[in-house]
Amino acid sequence: MQVNKHIQVTMDKIQHFPVLCWKTSKKVGAEDPRRIIHSLKVGLSLTLVSLLYLIEPLFKRIGSNATWAVMTVVVVLEFTAGATLCKGLNRGLGTLLAGSLAFFIEGVANRSGRVFRACFIGAAVFLIGAAATYMRFFPKIKKNYDYGVVIFLLTFNLITVSSYRVDNVLKIAHDRLYTIAIGCGVCLLMSLLIFPNWSGEELHNSTVLKLEGLAKSIEGCVNEYFFDTEIDDNKESCSGDQIYKGYKAVLDSKSIDESLALQASWEPRHSSHCYRIPWQQYVKLGGVLRHFGYTVVALHGCLQTEIQTPRSVRILFKDPCTRVAREVSKALIELANSIRNRRHCSPEILSDHLHEALQDLNKAIKSQPRLFLGSNRNKASNMLALAAAEAGQKRCRSGGSLSSVKTDSSALMEWKTKRASVQSREAERKVLRPQLSKIAITSLEFSEALPFAAFASLLVETVAKLDNIIDEVEELGRIACFKEFINGDDQEQQHITVKCEKPNINVSQNQLSSVSGAE
């Protein structure tokens, strides 16, 4: 029976495999149609290079060295033009350097007897191998020329070692360089001229999407903070996902940004209106956005803390907070549009509305002196009791084991007694310990305005950090010669650009890994 069932399951899996493959293929293609084009480009390049073998006259001239052209195409042709150029030039440079060094060493070795020559070659291989590998740990070389050093090592060893057995090494090397050049040529042709994907464009678009994601996250956070209780759990976690998605791309963007900027710096400039495109400035802006993102994460954390300001209290500040968030998010979207359309941002970016909203928030906080007054014990306890009851209900609904939240240190005492009795019982350890600090926190009668104060303070903090972002975007506009801001300029352009730029952030991530995992 067991075996039969196992076979059944395996058969089912095999039967569903083609469907799964097809679905994944469709999804991958729909996410970014440029992937399909890239695949076809690779296929075409390989076929072109294979012609060196398949067509008689070509084969007669080049011979079996044509394999090197095939190898070059497989290894060098990458998703974006920048990555291809970076790899191609690294490969060329590495090959040239290795060839020169190998000939120098061969020249020295040739003057002596056969046995000494073998020893000399062995020693050279050891020394150069160790030195080149060690050099790969140097930060600067690792960053820019890691692939080049690998190719250097490969070529050097192949030439040096085979020179011991073959006499016309110079001819071999010449032929090989020739075919590698053909391979590189095909790659460059394909990646630069036929439906090119630019790393620079990727970086540009991902920066725009990051700004928009942060704007969405902030609005989402504030909306959820003030509306959550009435909405059912399903919808709530969905909006939580939205918030998370907004800042997630920003938090993990460091390595992607850096490699895209590096690749972009190899690309020829393909826009005519700027003398020099400041890719490093995009990386810097990315860093500032990441720091802004950390504040958004903390803001999001406020929605999930154990002690919560009761809804009745929060509702008092709903209006000013929502307005501040809306203004911050508006400013971020304006910055995103400014970068997208390559124009300076509107001088109205920090509007009076933002200032008014901040002032209203301030007024609202001041008008509720009792909230921030912890010593008014009765009221505080009442509020906390309310909050605790609410929290308890919620926990029950979500199936937790804690039926009510203890509001004094008796909870801790209880926990301690329990702990003493289970000290040795391994299995229960996991169930009990994790609750401790949550109990410890909820059992304290903190002024329940404290969490709201944190929320408000973080919101104000985002406004302060907005400055840094505006700073960097302005600097970017200055270096990249963005055009002047003209009112009413955006509406038409946006229609065009929004459509075609959506899937790019996924691509840049995939494209990075394709860079890093490639041979």
Add this chain to the structure above:
Amino acid sequence: MQVNKHIQVTMDKIQHFPVLCWKTSKKVGAEDPRRIIHSLKVGLSLTLVSLLYLIEPLFKRIGSNATWAVMTVVVVLEFTAGATLCKGLNRGLGTLLAGSLAFFIEGVANRSGRVFRACFIGAAVFLIGAAATYMRFFPKIKKNYDYGVVIFLLTFNLITVSSYRVDNVLKIAHDRLYTIAIGCGVCLLMSLLIFPNWSGEELHNSTVLKLEGLAKSIEGCVNEYFFDTEIDDNKESCSGDQIYKGYKAVLDSKSIDESLALQASWEPRHSSHCYRIPWQQYVKLGGVLRHFGYTVVALHGCLQTEIQTPRSVRILFKDPCTRVAREVSKALIELANSIRNRRHCSPEILSDHLHEALQDLNKAIKSQPRLFLGSNRNKASNMLALAAAEAGQKRCRSGGSLSSVKTDSSALMEWKTKRASVQSREAERKVLRPQLSKIAITSLEFSEALPFAAFASLLVETVAKLDNIIDEVEELGRIACFKEFINGDDQEQQHITVKCEKPNINVSQNQLSSVSGAE
């Protein structure tokens, strides 16, 4: 003159180049001596493989196919055993699959005429090339088998294309596979048996260091928050650096952790006491640590906000805050030690001290009702004036242009007037705009307890998040069969382990990039 100077500078650079190289070499080696060993290992492996060429009897049997062994060693031998295994197995798998497919296609092609055969091969190269490239975009394949697909493509093309010109393809493929196996064997020998570096160990050690870094950051933050004003700028920024260093490694650890865990899953288990080492649990723990890190970043952000609670107010809460931070940091260090020594963590990890400290903090906040009372306008203004004066002095010292902070909205009015007059003057734009939101914020008379409330709330938040970390560490201990906690066990072991584990976090970053950039 100009040219002379230019030459002088270039000459200087060239003269200093060897010194710079030497210094970088020494630094790279001192950071992690294993790099030197790895370099020597690569050199030795290359020499060993070269012997296939250099020694007469060996060359007679293997012939010029020995180049493939050299190539394999250059490409496959990586810093850690896991990475080497992962690449080696991917290479083997890719080669085998490609070989089989190529023979199948050759079998079909052989039955027809020469021209049709060429067309058939061309079409196969195009189709397989495009399909394999497209498959590299599938998330699962990209994550585990990206390198394998590249090798598959490489081998398939080489065999298929050369089969058109050569008759005994089977023999070529056989010889090639043979030499590749020799190359892989040398790599495995070197990476598994001679001074092996394990990706798993890296992951383990970096997790320990991350926990310790977070502990240091939290203590640093709280210390700086309560002590900063009396210390000169130099020392302050130095301690800021310390805090930053503590959490930086945690924030950017995602891709490093994931690739280390992936490599580690290929490694044979080298410790005897556990049935299965849960590398994915380390990744999960890393995620929780990152989330803890975001709170620490927000805490650090509190030290740098524009509105600050005056020192006189802060000092009131110094004691309980410092104690909470000390207890949190103690718990983190205990967790770090628990992982380092592979034992369960002490049941005392969440001590009564933590609870007492939290209660004291609560009491302290409640005992100062006036602080959280914004409507007591006179007092608030006085305090703010004091804070503003302090801030103004500081700014003057650091050479800022703002001589005093405006405490009402007149600042904004002033800014607006200025802005109107410079609307068109591009150059001044940068100087003026960035100040706006800072002015807007400082000009508000927020209750100056608000920023402290945020600080306190975030501190309490870290305690709450501590639970998640303890959870994950316990889970890790359970799956990885950590040994039981015995009191007084640690002191001796720590002496040994602390010393030899310091440089690892740097390595793991470097090692990752060496993985990602390699051919």
